[in-house]
Amino acid sequence: RKYLSAKLKNQAVTIDSNIKVIKHYIKLAKKRGVMINVDLERIKIKQHRSHRTNLSLQEVERMKEYYFSKFIKPTHKMVLGYFLFNCMTGLRINDLLKLKREQLNDDYFYFWNQKSKKQQILMTNETCRKILAEDSSLFIKPPSAKHINEVIKEIALFLGIKKHLVCHVARHTFATNYLRKGGKVEDLQILLGHSDIKTTMIYVHIVESEAINTMRLLD
Structure with missing residues (x-):
């Protein structure tokens, strides 16, 4: 833990993720008869509450307005699509770019979930269909995830989204x-x-957490 923190400059979440992987392989080695003098019970892994950056409904609307506008930059169009x-389907990026x-x-569309190794079905809602109709180049020759990351940062800056x-x-x-x-967690x-x-x-x-924070409205 000290090595990961001091030498590799890992954050707490990364440290515990790495330790979890190490524990897994030590267990695997012991099962296969490799003697490793490590007491796994003494290696504790902390539970961390994940911070997952997301856009509000209003921020998504702002992006949609820009996407469908006449003023969108050509270099932004496809990536924003x-x-x-x-934002309408929730696919992992690898699954998205394989479509x-x-x-x-x-x-509805079927796709192969690369993580679960199972076929999955999702819906193309009205917004999805409008996005597709707006740009005929979508899902023909997809950009790389790296390129999407670079351009989506530009778009956020351009639209004043500080995330x-x-x-x-x-x-x-x-x-x-x-x-x-109002969607159900079981369906999600x-x-x-x-x-x-x-x-x-x-x-x-x-x-x-967002709902609890709205109690400040009463101050």
Whole structure:
């Protein structure tokens, strides 16, 4: 833990994630008869509340207005299309960039969830269809995740959104806005492809924290 902190300058969450991986491989080694003089019971892993940057409903609307406007910069158009599509579907970026245009012609689309190794189905809602209709280049030759990250930061700056945006923020945005609009956590677990509802509950805690903070309105 000291090495990861002092030498590698890892943050607390990263340190505990790395230790969790190390514990896993030590257990695996012991099962295979490799003697390692380490007491795993003494290695404790702290639980951290994840901070997941997400866009509010109003911020998504601001992005949509820009996307559909006549004034959008050509270099922003395609990237914002991918990002907004993902704010409506919550796909992991690798799954998003594997999609083909012909998969998205109907109200529903199937895709291979690369993390769970299972086929999954999602809906293309009206907003998704409008996003696709606005730019015929979407899902033909997708940009890299790196390029999306670079351009979406430019777009946030241009629109005055003071948040650190990367590809995965779209997935977090989908999840939190789904709950803000009254969606059920059990349904969200299915939509996100989570095997454990504890992972999905992180988004519930985010929305609950926002609700608690509104009590300041009474000050």
